[in-house]
Amino acid sequence: MQPIAGSWFMAGQARREAAELTVDPSGLARIVAQGEGRELARENAAELDVSSRLGQTPRFVRLPCGGVLETGDNDAVDALLHQWQPSRFRGWIHRLESHLPFVVVTAVLVLVLAWASIVHGLPAASERMAHALPAETLNTISRETLALMDKLYLEPSELSEEKQAELQSDFAPVLAAYPQLPLKVIFRKSWERLGANAFALPDGTMIFTDQIVTLAERNEELVAVLAHEVGHIHHRHSLRAMIQNSVIGIAYLMVVGDASAVGDLLVGLPVVAATLFYSRDHEMEADRFAVAYLDRQGIKRQAFVNILQRMDESARCRELLSEDDDIPVDELSESERVKLCDEFLAEGNEPKDSTLSNYLSTHPAMQERLERFVEYPRMGVR
Known part of the structure; x- marks a missing residue:
């Protein structure tokens, strides 16, 4: 697979370093300094902790050592997960938020719930609270x-x-x-x-x-x-x-x-x-x-x-x-x-x-x- 470019943060440090994530055929994931080839960390690809996809927001690939790779290459991260951490439920948040009818229905439900809470729920709750003081x-x-x-x-x-x-x-x-x-x-x-x-x-x-x-x-x-x-x-x-x-x-x-x-x-x-x-x-x-x-x-x-x-x-x-x-x-x-x-x-x-x-x-x-x-x-x- 193609290297995944991003920014590497060592555990306990705020310093940002340009790096790439590569995975060899055996499933060994390596974080190397971009342009240098210097290895920063390694781990089995199956052990990587990857944040869920949400639109085009950056993803975070966390290693057991505590280091984090931040990357905007969502498609490459999805390909890595599909190969080394297959799950039919993975990416469901991204699929839902990309589905316009679902977004519209959710927005309407949130508005209805907010209205019901303000008009009916909060007055009823405040009455009970007031009489309990x-x-x-x-x-x-x-x-x-x-x-x-x-x-x-x-x-x-x-x-x-x-x-x-x-x-x-x-x-x-x-x-x-x-x-x-x-x-x-x-x-x-x-x-x-x-x-x-x-x-x-x-x-x-x-x-x-x-x-x-x-x-x-x-x-x-x-x-x-x-x-x-x-x-x-x-x-x-x-x-x-x-x-x-x-x-x-x-x-x-x-x-x-x-x-x-x-x-x-x-x-x-x-x-x-x-x-x-x-x-x-x-x-x-x-x-x-x-x-x-x-x-x-x-x-x-x-x-x-x-x-x-x-x-x-x-x-x-x-x-x-x-x-x-x-x-x-x-x-x-x-x-x-x-x-x-x-x-x-x-x-x-x-x-x-x-x-x-x-x-x-x-x-x-x-x-x-x-x-x-x-x-x-x-x-x-x-």
């Missing part, structure tokens, strides 16, 4: 999260003690309805970025901002929001989202390689899209939980609809005002802010990129969400 883990995560929010987004509440006591009294029946959950409500004044809102932490703590209390026309509306937040805690949505987002992020980094690649917006969009899908799904699950409680207590679902509509208008107002650098948003009273928003909306102004903002939202589209909330059939809590 001990209470101490939930307390630690919640404590650190609240400390960070107090530092970045929240201030001590300016609600009067009387108002807080009144709300706690109205909230008490909701908390008592779920004795298996360590629920409690606290109040904070939020910075402009958050505005009128409510949040649930994994340990059962729910935060109501002063702004959402001011926005509510009746305490019944805040009770409806509270039932929704209890739904988040009952289903451990924050933990599930954290697990899901982490797994997707790690998996994506494993595919693209270096983490710096995610710095590009286009590279990061698949991760963003998947995590927002999970969050919207969690919001709808919490809505169904709230519906079940409101129906049992005889509270009209419209209470939740009304407060959400006002929250949506308030968010649009904040976005509109923030786009005008000449408006001192933080110094405006609520009445001044509403008046300015009404003027902007009357002029036909809308927040910039409102369509994109609605798509890249952790909540479902507001109108769709409210219609679905009203139309849910009467149900019990799972």
Whole structure:
């Protein structure tokens, strides 16, 4: 057979040396320095360890002595194996990857499996993991999260003690309805970025901002929001989202390689899209939980609809005002802010990129969400 040219690496050395592999009629394989004839190693051809063929990538011929010959002459290596190491299974990887229909079918199967894992497998696994975490883990995560929010987004509440006591009294029946959950409500004044809102932490703590209390026309509306937040805690949505987002992020980094690649917006969009899908799904699950409680207590679902509509208008107002650098948003009273928003909306102004903002939202589209909330059939809590 013809010599197989390549690069020789001695065991334990990084030095590359041009060499050739020859096999005599008796089956003795010899590695000789190219152009010199100096023997570098020898071994029986049947004992050579040859890497599988994959396209036109280089092959590695390993000898028991530890030396390696790297060569791009795949056809010559295949001929050597056919003669001295015959096997009907040899080269099957190369044959498969060279077969276009097989490649297409494999690609489709991989995409289907990836889709099924993200849409069905990961949510189911994250739910089991979230419910298996001990209470101490939930307390630690919640404590650190609240400390960070107090530092970045929240201030001590300016609600009067009387108002807080009144709300706690109205909230008490909701908390008592779920004795298996360590629920409690606290109040904070939020910075402009958050505005009128409510949040649930994994340990059962729910935060109501002063702004959402001011926005509510009746305490019944805040009770409806509270039932929704209890739904988040009952289903451990924050933990599930954290697990899901982490797994997707790690998996994506494993595919693209270096983490710096995610710095590009286009590279990061698949991760963003998947995590927002999970969050919207969690919001709808919490809505169904709230519906079940409101129906049992005889509270009209419209209470939740009304407060959400006002929250949506308030968010649009904040976005509109923030786009005008000449408006001192933080110094405006609520009445001044509403008046300015009404003027902007009357002029036909809308927040910039409102369509994109609605798509890249952790909540479902507001109108769709409210219609679905009203139309849910009467149900019990799972």
